[in-house]
Amino acid sequence: MSDFSPPLFEQLxxxxxxxxxxxxxxSWRCPSGHCFDTASQGYINLLPVQNKRSRDPGDSKEMVAARRRYLESGVYEPIAAGVWRALMDGLEGEAPYACLDAGCGEGYYPRYLRQQDQQGQLALIGLDISKWAVMAAARSSPDIRWLVGSNAHLPVPDGALDAVLCLFGFAVPDEFLRALKPGGIWVQVETGPDHLLELRRIIYSSLKVDKSQEQTVAAGFCLEHSERIRFDVSLHTQEQIADLLLMTPHMFRASMPGLERVRQLTSLDLQVDVQIKVLRRL
Ligand SMILES: C[S@@+](CC[C@H](N)C(=O)[O-])C[C@H]1O[C@@H](n2cnc3c(N)ncnc32)[C@H](O)[C@@H]1O
Ligand SMILES: [Zn+2]
Structure with missing residues (x-):
């Protein structure tokens, strides 16, 4: 339990x-009369129809449920712990710190940070374009501000945030720059070259070189810290392997025979290989 009740971010x-x-x-209202209701689950939908590329954008209900089951098993806890360390080492100035998880999915990482934040220093915001993801997230954690919205148009004023997290998601550097305070941090988590290598070897006949490792730093930021986190996980059921597959882009890229080979597996030993980068807004 927290010693203090955590602050809720209000500057929408x-x-x-x-x-x-x-x-x-x-409801939430702007001076022009636009009105946004708080859903019964506690989130606010700030994604106008004109900013949607499809009728039901982002992860589907099934993908959200798979991600929830997989992450709640605790297998990625070392990544969450790395994100917490990166935040605590990187945040500057006085608490409370406004910290937005851009593309938060079903909310595993904000929930983890909420639990670690015993002194209520973080005003956490979870934002995702998938209403299914935000609905699942909001049901489980009312002390976080949950928003349906897009990383391309964060519904916060210029310079409002102390930190933006983008974990395995779609980064929009110019928008993160706008929303961060000078001196604020962007914590980016990306897959490394050996991430889920054993799964990829089963799916694909040949593996492409991972281009995500190219080191370029977005304009307006400096790379302050980079940490590679590597560990092994063992999955022991077909269900857990199916959940992992549904969380990854391989589900949509792989051929039918590749997917079928994965579906036949009853256990799988895997490497997890991720890079946590902390970029500071200049
Ligand atoms: C690979 S998942 C990662 C989810 C979460 N960060 C995690 O690691 O558990 C990517 C997430 O980004 C969301 N997403 C995709 N495009 C987005 C956008 N333009 N703005 C906000 N979220 C987006 C998807 O709905 C999905 O939940
Ligand atoms: Zn308005």
Whole structure:
């Protein structure tokens, strides 16, 4: 249990015109009269129809459920612990720190940070374009601000955030730059070259070189810290292997025979290989 109740982030902006949103129960309103309701699960949908590329963008309900089961088993806890360390080492100035997880999925990492944050220093915001993901996230953690929205248009004022997290997601460096305070940090987690190598060897007949390792730092940021986290996991059921597959892009890239080979597996030993980068806004 926390010693203090954690702060809830209130500085939201209208996704249609960028004006500040004020809470008039049960809705959030901007001075132009745009109105956004708080859903019964506790999240706010700030994704206007015109910013949607499809009717139901982002991860599907099935993908969200698979990610929840997989992550709740605790297999990626070393990654969550690395993100917590990166945040605590990188945050500067006075608490509370506004920290937004851009593409938060079903919310495993914000939930983990909430549990670690015994002193209530973090005003956590979880944002995802998938309403299924945010719905699942909001049900389990009311003390985090949950938003349906896009990383391309974060519904916060310029310079409002102390930290942006982007974990295995779609980074939008210019938008992260806008939303961060000068001196704020962007924590980026990416897959390394050996990530899930054993799974990829079963799926594909030949493996492509992973281009994600090219080191370029986005304009307006400096790379302050980089840490590679490697560990092994053993999956012992077909269900857990199927859940992992549904969380990865391989589910959609792989051929039918490749997917079938994975479906036949009853156990799988895997390497996890990720890079945590901390980029500071100049
Ligand atoms: C690979 S998942 C990672 C989820 C979470 N960070 C985790 O590691 O558990 C990528 C997430 O990004 C979301 N997403 C995709 N495009 C997005 C966008 N433009 N803005 C916000 N979220 C997006 C998807 O719905 C999905 O939940
Ligand atoms: Zn408005």
């Amino acid at each position: 902006c209208c996704p249609l015109d960028g004006l500040p949103l004020l809470f008039e129960a049960p």
